[in-house]
Amino acid sequence: xxxxxxxxxxxxxxxxxxxxxxxxxxxxxxxxxxxxxxxxxxxxxxxxxxxxxxxxxxxxxxxxxxxxxxxxxxxxxxxxxxxxxxxxxxxxxxxxxxxxxxxxxxxxxxxxxxxxxxxxxxxxxxxxxxxxxxxxxxxxxxxxxxxxxxxxxxxxxxxxxxxxxxxxxxxxxxxxxxxxxxxxxxxxxxxxxxxxxxxxxxxxxxxxxxxxxxxxxxxxxxxxxxxxxxxxxxxxxxxxxxxxxxxxxxxxxxxxxxxxxxxxxxxxxxxxxxxxxxxxxxxxxxxxxxxxxxxxxxxxxxxxxxxxxxxxxxxxxxxxxxxxxxxxxxxxxxxxxxxxxxxxxxxxxxxxxxxxxxxxxxxxxxxxxxxxxxxxxxxxxxxxxxxxxxxxxxxxxxxxxx
Ligand code: NAP
Ligand code: MG
Numbered sequence: 001x002x003x004x005x006x007x008x009x010x011x012x013x014x015x016x017x018x019x020x021x022x023x024x025x026x027x028x029x030x031x032x033x034x035x036x037x038x039x040x041x042x043x044x045x046x047x048x049x050x051x052x053x054x055x056x057x058x059x060x061x062x063x064x065x066x067x068x069x070x071x072x073x074x075x076x077x078x079x080x081x082x083x084x085x086x087x088x089x090x091x092x093x094x095x096x097x098x099x100x101x102x103x104x105x106x107x108x109x110x111x112x113x114x115x116x117x118x119x120x121x122x123x124x125x126x127x128x129x130x131x132x133x134x135x136x137x138x139x140x141x142x143x144x145x146x147x148x149x150x151x152x153x154x155x156x157x158x159x160x161x162x163x164x165x166x167x168x169x170x171x172x173x174x175x176x177x178x179x180x181x182x183x184x185x186x187x188x189x190x191x192x193x194x195x196x197x198x199x200x201x202x203x204x205x206x207x208x209x210x211x212x213x214x215x216x217x218x219x220x221x222x223x224x225x226x227x228x229x230x231x232x233x234x235x236x237x238x239x240x241x242x243x244x245x246x247x248x249x250x251x252x253x254x255x256x257x258x259x260x261x262x263x264x265x266x267x268x269x270x271x272x273x274x275x276x277x278x279x280x281x282x283x284x285x286x287x288x289x290x291x292x293x294x295x296x297x298x299x300x301x302x303x304x305x306x307x308x309x310x311x312x313x314x315x316x317x318x319x320x321x322x323x324x325x326x327x328x329x330x331x332x333x334x335x336x337x338x339x340x341x342x343x344x345x346x347x348x349x350x351x352x353x354x355x356x357x358x359x360x361x362x363x364x365x366x367x368x369x370x371x372x373x374x375x376x377x378x379x380x381x382x383x384x385x386x387x388x389x390x391x392x393x394x395x396x397x398x399x400x401x402x
Contacts, residue, residue: 001402004035004348010340011063011301012039013095015073016046017308018316022326022387023073026333029391030356030398035337035349040067044095046076050088057095061102064299068343071336072099072303073329076310096303100134104186105295106193107132108264109276109305111283112290112331114364116379120282126262128279131197132272133190136182139269146175154179180217187224189296194225194266195233195244197294204243207266208252221268222246280305287325287372292335302335304328321386323371330360330394359398368393 014023031037042060049056064070076082077094100107110129113119146152152168168177198205207225209218229237229244237244247255249271256265267275280289289305305328312322334353341349364373367382370390374382385393 001034003033004346004352006036006038006340006344006346006349008340008344009038009040009067010336011060011067011070012041013044013060013070013072013075014041015044015075015308017074017076017310017313018322018324019074019304019306019308019329020045021313021316022324022329022391025388025391026326026330029395030330031333033395034352034398034402039071044073044075046078046082046086046088046092049075049092049095050086053089054092054098057092057098058102061099064099064103064301065297068299069336069339070299070301071332072096072301073332074304074306074308076308099301100293103293103295103299103301104189104297105134105293105299105301106190106197107134107272107291107293108197109280109289109291111280112288112327112361113283114288114361116365116367116377116382117284117288117373118378119284121257123258124261124283126260127283128256128259128261129201129203129264130272130276130279131190131194131264131266132276133187133267133269134272135186135190135269137180137269138178141178141180143176143178146171146177148174152177182217182220184220184224187221188228190266191225191228192232192296193294194264195229195237196296196298198242198244198264199233199236199240200294201264202240202242204245204263205266206245206247206252206255206263208247208249208271209268210249212248218268225266276305284376285325285372287328287370290328290331290335300336300339302332302339304332321388323384323390324387325370325372326387326391327360327364331357355401356394356398359401360394363390363394363397366397 014020040063042056044057044060075095078088078091083091108129108131110127113127149172151170154166154168156164194205209221211218211222280286286306291303291305293301309324312324316322334357338350338353367379368385368390369382371384374384
C-alpha cells in the first residue's frame with residue numbers, strides 16, 4: 001500500500017512520562033507505516049520547557065494559529081515536587097492554560113464508547129460531550145473572610161470615576177464573601193465555539209445555567225447564547241437538522257440522566273469542571289475520554305483528557321512493562337488527522353482516521369484490552385495486554401481493514 005500523503009503539516013506537541021512513551025509507540029506502529037506523517041514538532045516535555053524558559057509552549061500555540069490543527073501529548077503541570085524532581089528554573093504554568101490563553105477556546109470532552117464497557121447509566125447509548133467554558137467565575141474570584149459585624153459592598157468605578165454600588169450583606173456576625181467576574185467577549189467566544197462544534201459534529205447543543213436565581217450574572221450567559229444563536233446560527237442549525245436547547249441547570253442534570261446521549265452539553269466553568277468528572281467516570285474510564293480545544297477562530301487542538309499517568313511511568317522506569325491505555329491518545333491523533341484531512345480536502349486521511357478508530361474499538365470489543373478496561377468490562381474472559389502488545393493488536397486489526 002502506498003503511504004497517504006499530507007501536504008500540510010499539523011502541529012505535534014510531545015509531552016511527558018508514560019504518555020510520552022505511548023506517543024512514540026503510536027507513531028511507530030499505527031501512523032508512520034501508513035502515512036507520510038507531516039508534522040511541525042514541538043517538544044513540550046518538561047525538560048525542554050525548562051531549557052527554553054517555556055518559550056516552546058508559546059511557539060507551539062503560535063504554530064497552531066498558523067496550521068489550525070494540533071495534537072498534544074499529556075504534559076506535567078509543575079508543582080513544588082516537580083520543581084525539585086526536574087530541577088526547574090521556576091514553577092511553569094500549565095501548558096494547557098498557556099495554549100488556551102493564546103487560542104481563546106473552549107474544551108470539548110467526549111467519552112469513547114465501546115461495547116463491553118457499559119456506562120453506569122443504563123440508557124446512555126451514545127457519547128455525551130461536555131463543553132466547558134474555560135474562563136473566569138469562581139476560578140478567577142476574589143475572596144474575603146469577614147471578621148465580624150459590618151457592611152460588604154460591590155463597587156464598580158468607571159473610567160470617569162463614577163461609582164455604582166450594591167450591598168452584598170450587612171453582617172452582624174463573622175462570615176465570608178466572594179467576588180466573581182466574567183467578560184462578555186469570552187462568553188461570546190464560548191457560545192460561538194459551541195455552535196461551531198455542534199455544526200461540525202452534527203449534534204444538538206444544550207446549555208444550562210442558574211438564571212432564575214442569578215438574574216444578572218447567569219442571565220447574561222443565557223442572553224449572549226440566545227442573541228448569537230438568533231443572529232448567526234439559527235438557519236445553519238435548521239439546515240443541519242440539529243437543535244439548540246436552553247434550560248435551567250437542575251433541569252439539564254435531570255434530563256441528562258434520562259437521555260440517550262449523542263449531544264453536546266455546554267457548561268459554565270464550574271459546572272463543566274464538576275460534570276465532566278461525572279460523565280467520564282459514569283462512561284467507564286478517564287483513559288477513554290478525548291478532549292479537543294476549539295477556538296472561535298477555527299483552530300483545533302486535540303488531546304487525551306487524562307494526565308501523564310505518573311504512577312505507571314515510575315514502574316516503567318523500573319523496567320516493568322505497564323498496561324497503560326493508549327486509546328484516548330490514539331483518538332487525539334485521529335481527531336487531528338481527520339480535521340487536517342477535512343481542511344485540506346483529503347478524503348484518504350479522513351478515512352484512515354475513521355479506520356484507526358474503528359480498529360481500536362474493534363480490538364477491545366474482540367476482548368483484547370489494557371488492564372484498566374479489563375477491570376470494568378462486561379465481556380467474559382478479557383485478554384489483558386501490555387501497552388505495546390495492545391497497540392500491536394490494534395495494528396493487526398487495522399491492517400485487515402485497509
Ligand atoms: P493521570 O495521569 O490522569 O492518572 C491518574 C490515574 O488514572 C493513574 O494513576 C491511573 O490509575 C489512571 N489512568 C489515567 N490515565 C490512564 C491510562 N491512559 N491508562 C490506564 N490508567 C490510566 O493523573 P495524575 O497521575 O494525577 O497526574 C500525572 C500528571 O499529569 C501530573 O503531573 C499532572 O500535572 C498531569 N496532567 C496533565 C494533563 C494534561 O496534560 N492534559 C491532565 C491531567 C493531569 P492507576 O494508577 O490506578 O492505574
Ligand atoms: Mg475537575
